[in-house]
Amino acid sequence: MHLPGPFDIIRVVELQGDFRVPEFLLPDATLEAVRASKIASDPRFYNAETHMLMMSFHTLVIRTERHTILVDTCVGNDKERPTLPDWHMRSGPFLADLAAAGVPAESIDYVFCTHLHADHVGWNTKLLDGRWVPTFPNAKYLFARTEAEHWSHVRETTDEPANHRSWDDSVQPILDAGQAVLVDSDYEIEPGIHLVPAPGHTPGNCILHVSDGKERAYLIGDTIHHPLQIEHPDWSSSFCWDPDLSRVTRKKFLNDVAETDALIMPAHFATPTAVRILGDAKGYDFETVEKG
Numbered sequence: 001m002h003l004p005g006p007f008d009i010i011r012v013v014e015l016q017g018d019f020r021v022p023e024f025l026l027p028d029a030t031l032e033a034v035r036a037s038k039i040a041s042d043p044r045f046y047n048a049e050t051h052m053l054m055m056s057f058h059t060l061v062i063r064t065e066r067h068t069i070l071v072d073t074c075v076g077n078d079k080e081r082p083t084l085p086d087w088h089m090r091s092g093p094f095l096a097d098l099a100a101a102g103v104p105a106e107s108i109d110y111v112f113c114t115h116l117h118a119d120h121v122g123w124n125t126k127l128l129d130g131r132w133v134p135t136f137p138n139a140k141y142l143f144a145r146t147e148a149e150h151w152s153h154v155r156e157t158t159d160e161p162a163n164h165r166s167w168d169d170s171v172q173p174i175l176d177a178g179q180a181v182l183v184d185s186d187y188e189i190e191p192g193i194h195l196v197p198a199p200g201h202t203p204g205n206c207i208l209h210v211s212d213g214k215e216r217a218y219l220i221g222d223t224i225h226h227p228l229q230i231e232h233p234d235w236s237s238s239f240c241w242d243p244d245l246s247r248v249t250r251k252k253f254l255n256d257v258a259e260t261d262a263l264i265m266p267a268h269f270a271t272p273t274a275v276r277i278l279g280d281a282k283g284y285d286f287e288t289v290e291k292g
């Protein structure tokens, strides 16, 4: 589906539906607070019968006159994630869906991962003759240097395979293929499209600012996982590396974009995904925005 905003932004979904109970993703959430929230009566974001958060795992593709830029690469196929049944050894139609949306893998100029968690790097690679090879043969893969150095260090200094092994099967092969570019956290891809540092969820987590001079969007990855965190910006996720810093970053971002025309496109907001932020620090709200 095409999202509103600058250039042409296309969303391709790998997984969408009931995800987990709010208390799993957001440890500060309580049943009472969730039931009292605005999303409790919005089936797009919360299933009141099952008490599950509705979430999406999708890629966003920005097409400008100069470049085709793919942001966040979901979970991927054939990846061994034994502790995560819905991510383990998948064989989904993501690549065919991407091509059907008019974006064949060969057309991608840049891949940008907002951070290097397993659900943001999966389609960086695909399995070919028993080897992990770059899925996007003509792309430069942009990783924030801070982020790549952090997970590389984790991989080298601990016994735990970093991020459910995704460093080994989805990041290291890109480095080995010479297609990775480690960039500063304010790197500009082309005029109007640049990274913005948003540390906390991970050390080198970045937002992508996208503007064509008329409209503006922020592709924010997991800086906000779920609309509940707009009403409750203090709620960091169980997967945040530094929950306190994540909270500070999220609140600053909300303050910057509230009551502006900026469109927010998180990595896990279910359809229709794009929102505008309303209100102020005393209480934030949002409205969904669909392409007119």
Ligand SMILES: [Zn+2]
Binding pocket: 117, 119, 120, 222, 267, 268
């Ligand atoms: Zn994520």
